[in-house]
Amino acid sequence: MHIPDGFIPLEQCVIYYIIVIIIGYFAVRWAKNNLDERQIPLLSVLGAGVFAIMALNIPIPWGTSGHMIGSPIVSILLGSPYAGVLVMTVVLIIQSLAFGDGGVTVLGANIFNMGIIGSFVGFYLFKGLKPFIHATPAVFIGSFLAIFIAAIACAVELAIAGIFPLEDGLIFMGIYHAVIGLVGEGVISTVVYIAINNVRPDLISKGCLDSNEN
Amino acid sequence: MNVSLNKLEMEARKSSVIHNLDARIKLIMTLIIIVYSVLTSNILILILLESYIIILTFFSKLSLSYYFKRVLYILPFGGFIAIFQPFILSGTILYTLPFGININYEGIIFAVLLLTRLLVCISMIVLFSSSTPMNNIISSLRSLGFPKILAMILSMTVRYLFVFFDELENIRNAQKSRCFNIWNRKAKYLWTLKQIGYTIMMIFLNSFEKGEKIYFSMISRGYVGETVSYIKEPPMMRINYCILILTLLLIVLLEIAKPFIIL
Numbered sequence: 001m002h003i004p005d006g007f008i009p010l011e012q013c014v015i016y017y018i019i020v021i022i023i024g025y026f027a028v029r030w031a032k033n034n035l036d037e038r039q040i041p042l043l044s045v046l047g048a049g050v051f052a053i054m055a056l057n058i059p060i061p062w063g064t065s066g067h068m069i070g071s072p073i074v075s076i077l078l079g080s081p082y083a084g085v086l087v088m089t090v091v092l093i094i095q096s097l098a099f100g101d102g103g104v105t106v107l108g109a110n111i112f113n114m115g116i117i118g119s120f121v122g123f124y125l126f127k128g129l130k131p132f133i134h135a136t137p138a139v140f141i142g143s144f145l146a147i148f149i150a151a152i153a154c155a156v157e158l159a160i161a162g163i164f165p166l167e168d169g170l171i172f173m174g175i176y177h178a179v180i181g182l183v184g185e186g187v188i189s190t191v192v193y194i195a196i197n198n199v200r201p202d203l204i205s206k207g208c209l210d211s212n213e214n
Numbered sequence: 215m216n217v218s219l220n221k222l223e224m225e226a227r228k229s230s231v232i233h234n235l236d237a238r239i240k241l242i243m244t245l246i247i248i249v250y251s252v253l254t255s256n257i258l259i260l261i262l263l264e265s266y267i268i269i270l271t272f273f274s275k276l277s278l279s280y281y282f283k284r285v286l287y288i289l290p291f292g293g294f295i296a297i298f299q300p301f302i303l304s305g306t307i308l309y310t311l312p313f314g315i316n317i318n319y320e321g322i323i324f325a326v327l328l329l330t331r332l333l334v335c336i337s338m339i340v341l342f343s344s345s346t347p348m349n350n351i352i353s354s355l356r357s358l359g360f361p362k363i364l365a366m367i368l369s370m371t372v373r374y375l376f377v378f379f380d381e382l383e384n385i386r387n388a389q390k391s392r393c394f395n396i397w398n399r400k401a402k403y404l405w406t407l408k409q410i411g412y413t414i415m416m417i418f419l420n421s422f423e424k425g426e427k428i429y430f431s432m433i434s435r436g437y438v439g440e441t442v443s444y445i446k447e448p449p450m451m452r453i454n455y456c457i458l459i460l461t462l463l464l465i466v467l468l469e470i471a472k473p474f475i476i477l
Contacts, residue, residue: 004292005335006252006328013252028363040363041432042425044370049421051371052378053414059397059406068414077418089364090371093355098222098348100288100339104245105252163328164295165302183407191411192418199415203422 001069001154001177002095002110005103008161016108016157023116024089027082034080043083046074047090054091058184066180069114069150072122072143073189077196079205084119085111109157113150122146126208135210139193144186151177219379225276225344231453232274232345237354239454243461244342250465251334257323258475259468260330266464267337274345284340285333292332299325348372353443374424381420385413 008016031040050070057065075084089111095101102110126135126142155169196203197210204210226233232240251263271281300321343351352372356365394409395401429437468475 002291004288004332005248005339006331007292007295010249010252024361024364028361031363037429037437039425040367041370041428042422044367045374045421045425045428046418047367047371048374048378049417051375052382052417055379056382056410056413057396058410061403073418086364086367090367093368094348094372094375097339097351097355098343100284100336100343101291103335104248104339158295164298168302187404187407188411188414191408192415195412195415196418200419200422203419 001114001151002092002102003106003113003154003158005105007103007163008106008109008157010105012157012161013105013108016106016112018108020089020108020111020116023085027085027089030080030082031086039078043086044090046078047087047094050074050087050091051094054095058188060179060183066184068184068188069118069147071115071118072126072146072185073139073192075119075123076126076139076142076189076193076208077204079208081119081123084123085115088115088118109154113154113157117150117153118146121149130208135197135208136190136194140186140190143189144181147181147185148174148178151181219376221280222344223347223376225280226347228275228345230273230275230345232270232341234451234453235345235457236448236450236454237346237350238357239458240342240346241351241354241358243458244338246461246465247338248335251331251338254468254472255327256472256475257327257330259472260327260334262468263464264330264334264337266461267334267341271337271341274341276341276344281340281344284344285337288336288340289332293329296325296328296332299328348375370428377424378417378420382413382417385416389413 031043035043053070054067057067060066069088071084071088074087075081078084092102092107092111092115096104096107096110122142122145124142125145126138129138129141151173152170155164155173156166158164159166159169193204193210201209247263247267251260254260271278300317301315302321306319346354349369349372352365352369355368356362360368389409396406396410398406
């Protein structure tokens with residue numbers, strides 16, 4: 001889902017940058033107000049962890065493979081979508097500058113898709129669904145739909161940029177990422193959530209704990 | 215990940231004209247070239263820019279096979295979308311395939327434009343990142359006015375990247391020694407996924423625990439929530455300005471010559 005350089009015209013890139021800077025401002029303000037200083041090293045180390053997680057290829061049926069993005073589960077574990085935005089911003093900056101994975105001019109768009117949409121959709125779906133269903137399926141649905149909607153947003157952005165027609169883009173990106181989101185993000189995030197809930201429930205932020213087991 | 219982290223750092227710590235340039239200058243140069251190549255839609259200009267980058271690469275003493283391998287590895291990400299262009303744009307039809315799929319002249323031109331642009335951007339980023347140690351990339355971001363809190367998180371993340379790649383490798387080796395193969399089709403798919411989930415959970419747990427440990431060791435060294443780093447800035451050598459001016463001159467020249475470069 002990393003859009004490379006040159007696929008989005010510069011004027012549109014600027015718009016995504018502006019959106020990212022505005023939300024980034026709120027994220028930094030949130031970090032200053034709500035994070036105790038202890039969590040700043042935590043965010044950075046989580047960034048490194050998410051980086052390693054993204055490098056782990058997961059086999060997907062059809063003979064392809066995909067990797068996790070991780071922003072929904074990070075938001076759920078830390079209890080705020082802003083945490084996911086910050087971690088993903090850091091990861092995507094390093095990926096684009098040091099590895100060429102995703103472009104520099106389109107960094108705004110990439111952070112918007114994977115960081116902002118991934119975190120906000122994942123976290124608020126989880127929060128919204130949790131009172132009605134068990135926390136575990138809420139994690140699954142939240143992280144699956146977060147990636148799916150981020151992929152749809154990516155297809156729409158490419159269509160606005162005039163690179164790919166909307167319909168084909170939606171079908172390709174939608175189907176491909178529906179499968180990756182289902183397996184790579186949904187199932188794995190759920191396994192991670194259940195496992196951490198069993199082993200170290202104190203690490204999950206209070207509002208996001210699985211209340212039935214506590 | 216497309217390259218091993220250690221190899222990347224080894225290449226980045228070599229010594230050459232390009233390696234010894236100031237990281238800030240290299241970052242600015244990279245950004246200028248990428249922004250210009252995104253702005254321009256002239257294939258010949260892009261080819262000239264690419265040859266400039268290749269000349270710089272020759273001066274950088276990078277292992278060329280490594281350099282091209284990295285560029286080739288990143289290309290498919292966008293190349294895939296570019297290859298579809300001749301079929302989806304409408305224009306002069308060159309050839310009609312069965313099922314009513316047309317190949318268009320405009321589409322081919324657009325695909326070539328996208329690919330060359332992608333090539334320029336990727337080869338510049340690869341040159342930049344394989345001639346600059348990761349720490350310097352981040353500290354140059356900081357000195358170019360990046361928000362403080364993000365710059366701090368970034369620089370710590372970069373330091374722990376290597377630890378986590380080792381950690382992941384250790385877990386995978388341990389799994390391998392128990393004959394676990396992630397691509398084994400005979401194992402139940404859900405069971406395999408569960409094992410991958412546990413691997414990822416271990417990385418999350420390690421992150422949390424390491425984050426706590428680092429915090430305590432920082433506090434015991436007097437951390438109060440803000441860091442001030444004292445870095446000895448290397449003196450700006452004249453060659454830094456020379457290369458920057460050379461790049462700017464090249465771009466201005468290309469822009470002036472644009473009406474004569476027709477493609």
